[in-house]
Each structure stands twice: as structure tokens, then as C-alpha cells.
Amino acid sequence: MTLSVALRHRFGGFDLDVAFEAGPGVTALFGRSGAGKTTIVNAVAGLLRPDHAQITLDGDRFDTLPVHRRRVGYVFQDARLFPHMTVADNLDYASRYGARARDRPRIIEMLGIGALLDRRPATLSGGEKQRVALGRALLSNPRLLLMDEPLAALDGPRKAEILPYLDRLKAETGVPILYVSHAVDEVARLADHMVLLSGGRVARAGPLFDVMADPAAVPLLGVREAGAVLRARVVDHGEDGLSTLQLAAGPVQLLGVQAPVGAEVRLRVLAQDVLLSLTEPQGLSAQNILPVTIRAIRAGDGPGAAIALDAGGDALLARVTGRAVQRMGLVEGQSLFAVIKATSVAQSAISAAP
Numbered sequence: 154m155t156l157s158v159a160l161r162h163r164f165g166g167f168d169l170d171v172a173f174e175a176g177p178g179v180t181a182l183f184g185r186s187g188a189g190k191t192t193i194v195n196a197v198a199g200l201l202r203p204d205h206a207q208i209t210l211d212g213d214r215f216d217t218l219p220v221h222r223r224r225v226g227y228v229f230q231d232a233r234l235f236p237h238m239t240v241a242d243n244l245d246y247a248s249r250y251g252a253r254a255r256d257r258p259r260i261i262e263m264l265g266i267g268a269l270l271d272r273r274p275a276t277l278s279g280g281e282k283q284r285v286a287l288g289r290a291l292l293s294n295p296r297l298l299l300m301d302e303p304l305a306a307l308d309g310p311r312k313a314e315i316l317p318y319l320d321r322l323k324a325e326t327g328v329p330i331l332y333v334s335h336a337v338d339e340v341a342r343l344a345d346h347m348v349l350l351s352g353g354r355v356a357r358a359g360p361l362f363d364v365m366a367d368p369a370a371v372p373l374l375g376v377r378e379a380g381a382v383l384r385a386r387v388v389d390h391g392e393d394g395l396s397t398l399q400l401a402a403g404p405v406q407l408l409g410v411q412a413p414v415g416a417e418v419r420l421r422v423l424a425q426d427v428l429l430s431l432t433e434p435q436g437l438s439a440q441n442i443l444p445v446t447i448r449a450i451r452a453g454d455g456p457g458a459a460i461a462l463d464a465g466g467d468a469l470l471a472r473v474t475g476r477a478v479q480r481m482g483l484v485e486g487q488s489l490f491a492v493i494k495a496t497s498v499a500q501s502a503i504s505a506a507p
């Protein structure tokens with residue numbers, strides 16, 4: 154399944170002009186407030202008629218279809234359930250055309266909402282409401298799911314409660330998802346592809362692992378949030394609380410890893426938590442020292458520079474000062490060592506999603 158989107162639209166002072174493709178899985182639309190994310194999903198859903206559009210799904214023209222024929226499931230920041238209906242009635246309303254009624258038990262089980270069926274939305278927590286909203290969207294038998302900041306109204310614990318359901322939904326349904334967010338941790342955990350938007354334009358787009366490790370993405374993600382996402386396999390849980398994970402460039406030891414031995418996980422390594430050393434460091438408290446090669450150096454607008462690194466085939470990103478680049482004589486192609494603190498990675502998103 155490939156969704157291809159080309160849109161132009163003008164609202165007063167805002168000018169949107171984007172083109173991107175979204176493959177299977179989760180495609181994150183990421184950008185600051187006002188970048189144009191909601192305008193794009195509204196145009197895909199058919200809630201907004203853009204000035205110019207060419208949207209296709211698997212080659213079929215989509216933007217010319219009336220809203221009800223697009224078969225798009227839309228999950229908003231606020232669940233927008235019918236308040237006078239029970240959860241069961243809200244779900245039945247979505248499946249009233251029967252297309253997905255046979256999948257109802259599986260979807261209820263997947264989202265863990267079986268015990269809520271007789272309740273009314275006013276009695277549900279924010280996380281429970283969002284799970285019901287996801288169920289309702291799935292029961293409408295969508296060809297495409299649009300999620301506009303579905304977790305933004307939830308506090309940390311409620312977000313943590315719902316993220317595993319999104320992992321399952323992604324793994325089990327196969328319905329492609331366009332996922333709007335300005336939370337990098339959510340995107341790093343869930344997305345397969347990423348479209349970075351800035352001022353109504355696509356600034357970067359591609360596989361999540363590539364975009365997150367792109368030095369040009371640093372100003373768009375924010376210097377504190379920028380950092381590569383890597384795949385790792387859990388090798389061992391030590392009795393002292395430190396776990397060993399295998400990366401392409403070698404083993405690393407991290408704290409607070411919940412996933413079982415053998416699991417594939419994603420690690421988000423913030424660029425500001427990666428130190429560089431010209432020689433292999435000895436006598437450091439940090440144990441995670443990886444041999445790396447500099448792929449690219451990008452000077453920032455301020456005193457910082459983003460350094461793209463190759464770590465055994467994985468991409469890693471480091472942020473150092475421009476002064477350090479000068480002092481260390483860093484150049485593209487140079488081999489050196491990256492040092493990652495065990496505690497900093499553990500505080501970044503670690504998920505069970507491969």
C-alpha cells in the first residue's frame with residue numbers, strides 16, 4: 154500500500170505546498186505548531202478541499218472521492234465519542250455497515266476494551282476513551298488510518314498505557330497509519346517513515362532511522378530532541394540492573410531495559426548524550442564505547458555542530474560545539490570513538506517495537 158500525497162493550499166498568510174509518499178506501517182507527520190500537519194490530514198480525509206490536490210492510494214485517485222467513499226478512519230486528539238451512547242453502541246455505530254462487524258471481538262480484545270462495553274464515555278479515563286476511539290476507527294473498515302495527536306491530551310502514565318496498544322495495532326492490522334505528532338519520543342517509538350514539515354513545506358522525508366540520524370534534521374527536531382534511533386537486540390539482564398544489548402557496532406550496557414532476552418528493541422540515543430574521543434578512552438565511568446566513522450559534519454546556526462556517524466553500519470548522531478570540531482580537527486571519513494552514557498539512553502524511549 155502506498156499513499157501518495159501532493160497538495161497545495163493557501164489560507165491567508167499560510168502557504169502549504171507538499172508532496173510525499175507514505176508506505177506501509179506508520180508514517181509520522183512531524184513539525185512545529187502551524188507547520189501544516191492538520192491541514193494535510195484534513196485534506197486526505199476530505200474534510201478540507203485544498204486548492205490543488207493529487208492524492209492516490211495504491212495508484213487509485215483518492216482526492217476526487219466523496220468523504221464517505223474514502224474509507225478513512227480518523228482518530229482525533231479528543232476521542233469525540235458519542236456521549237449519550239455506551240462504548241458498545243459507539244463501536245456498533247462504526248460497524249453499522251457490517252464490513253468489519255466480524256472483526257469486532259478481535260479488535261475489542263486487541264485494545265483491551267471488553268470490560269468497558271457498558272460504560273458511557275463520561276465515565277472513562279482519557280486513555281480508555283482513546284482506545285475506544287481507535288476501536289471505532291478500526292471497525293469502520295478503513296483503508297487508511299489518520300491519527301492527529303492521539304496522545305497529546307493524555308498525561309505520561311496514560312500515554313504509556315496506550316502506546317503498547319498502538320504497537321499491537323500497527324503489527325496486527327496492517328492498516329497504514331498517517332500519524333501527526335510533535336512528540337519526538339512517540340514518533341521514535343512508533344513510526345516507520347517520517348515526514349518533517351516546516352512552514353508548509355516538506356523539509357525532510359524518508360525512513361525513520363534515516364531522518365532521525367540526519368544532521369539537517371537537528372534544527373527541525375530541536376537540539377535537545379535530536380538523536381538517532383537504532384535497532385538493538387537484548388542479550389542479557391545483569392543482576393546489577395544493567396542489561397547488555399547488541400548493536401551493529403558492538404555491545405552496549407543500559408539501565409532499565411524491560412524487554413526480554415532475545416527481543417528486538419529500538420534505542421533512541423540523543424545527539425547531546427554522545428561524546429566523541431579521538432583515542433579509545435580508558436578509565437571512564439561510561440562503559441559504552443563504540444568505534445565510529447564520521448559521515449558528515451553540519452555546523453549549526455549557533456555554537457553547536459551535528460556530526461553524523463557510521464557505527465558498524467548503523468547511523469548515530471552526535472552534537473558537539475563548533476569549537477570542539479576545530480580543536481579535535483574533525484573531518485569527514487575520520488575514525489574515532491563514540492561514548493554513550495548508560496543512563497541517558499535508558500531515559501530515552503526504549504520500546505519492544507522492532
Ligand SMILES: Nc1ncnc2c1ncn2[C@@H]1O[C@H](COP(=O)(O)OP(=O)(O)OP(=O)(O)O)[C@@H](O)[C@H]1O
Pocket residue numbers: 164165167184185186187188189190191192193335
Ligand atoms: N481554517 C483556517 N483558516 C485560516 N487559516 C488556517 C485555517 N486552518 C489552519 N490555518 C492556518 O494554517 C496553518 C497550518 O495549520 P495546521 O493546523 O495545519 O498546523 P499544524 O501543524 O497541525 O499545527 P498544530 O501542531 O498547532 O496543530 C496555521 O498557520 C493556521 O493558522
